[in-house]
Amino acid sequence: DADVTQTPRNRITKTGKRIMLECSQTKGHDRMYWYRQDPGLGLRLIYYSFDVKDINKGEISDGYSVSRQAQAKFSLSLESAIPNQTALYFCATSDSQGGLRQPQHFGDGTRLSIL
Amino acid sequence: GESVGLHLPTLSVQEGDNSIINCAYSNSASDYFIWYKQESGKGPQFIIDIRSNMDKRQGQRVTVLLNKTVKHLSLQIAATQPGDSAVYFCAENGPTSYGKLTFGQGTILTVHP
Numbered sequence: 557d558a559d560v561t562q563t564p565r566n567r568i569t570k571t572g573k574r575i576m577l578e579c580s581q582t583k584g585h586d587r588m589y590w591y592r593q594d595p596g597l598g599l600r601l602i603y604y605s606f607d608v609k610d611i612n613k614g615e616i617s618d619g620y621s622v623s624r625q626a627q628a629k630f631s632l633s634l635e636s637a638i639p640n641q642t643a644l645y646f647c648a649t650s651d652s653q654g655g656l657r658q659p660q661h662f663g664d665g666t667r668l669s670i671l
Numbered sequence: 672g673e674s675v676g677l678h679l680p681t682l683s684v685q686e687g688d689n690s691i692i693n694c695a696y697s698n699s700a701s702d703y704f705i706w707y708k709q710e711s712g713k714g715p716q717f718i719i720d721i722r723s724n725m726d727k728r729q730g731q732r733v734t735v736l737l738n739k740t741v742k743h744l745s746l747q748i749a750a751t752q753p754g755d756s757a758v759y760f761c762a763e764n765g766p767t768s769y770g771k772l773t774f775g776q777g778t779i780l781t782v783h784p
Contacts, residue, residue: 560714589771598760598774599715614771646714657703657722657764660772662714 559583560663562647568669575634577666579647586652588630589660590614590622593644602645605630606652637670644668681779690751692778694744694761703764705772706735706746710757718746718759748780756782 560581569575579588587606591599591614601614603622611622619641621633634641644667648660684690696704702723707715719730721737721744728735734747744761758779762772 596776598762598776599772600774601771604771648714657720659705659717659720661717662707664712664714 560647560649560661562645562663562666564666565664566667568671569637570671571638573637573670575637575668577632577645577647577668579630579632579663581628581647581649581663583649583651583661584627585649585661586627587650587660588624589648589650590620590630590632591646591648591662592616593646593665599646602632639670642668642670680776681781683781683783684751686751686753686782686784688751690746690748690755690780690782692746692748692759692780694746694775696742696744696761696763696775698763698765698773699739699742700765701763704735704737704744705762705764706733706744707760707762707774708755708757709760709777715760751780751782753782753784756780 563578589604590602592602593599600616602616602620603614605611605624608624608627623631644665646665647663650658650660705720706718708718709715719733719735721728721735726737732749736745748755758777760777761775764772
């Protein structure tokens with residue numbers, strides 16, 4: 557979905573480095589999410605934010621942090637990367653208008669490799 | 672914990688056939704379900720959703736069926752085309768999950784010309 561842009565698309569880095577993945581959206585949605593995808597597993601929620609002042613942990617938040625700089629921007633940081641954080645990372649957005657039951661829309665992901 | 676899973680990890684069909692992808696969920700309180708399609712190198716793409724007060728919903732060439740009695744969800748794709756080849760995920764949302772989706776593992780659909 558071109559309305560949800562993730563940068564970088566690919567990144568290779570070393571153990572112990574700090575990494576930031578960025579997500580921006582032009583959909584005007586208030587809710588944003590970060591997921592991780594590993595081979596053979598579905599997407600797992602890392603963090604989510606329902607508005608600029610709201611940050612919540614997902615099911616696998618350890619080792620990650622986030623920042624919601626604006627309604628349209630949500631970044632994910634790995635403070636000290638480790639090899640088992642090698643994965644595909646996806647950002648998603650959804651709209652609170654119409655209630656809680658709204659689909660999420662995803663970016664095309666960042667492929668992160670930690671050596 | 673709560674989980675959403677799939678019966679079949681892979682499905683191969685001939686072009687023009689109908690495809691059925693299945694999903695079982697374990698949380699009886701789940702009240703919202705979504706099917707996503709993921710092509711190689713791309714993020715999941717929304718296909719269709721259904722709320723628990725419905726048992727069937729149709730879109731363009733796709734139909735989702737929900738059987739709450741046995742906690743089963745299916746995606747039917749009519750006249751499957753090579754462009755339908757992808758990984759398909761079901762996801763569910765419970766009434767207290769505040770928009771957090773739980774995803775299944777995915778089914779790989781391969782359409783042969």
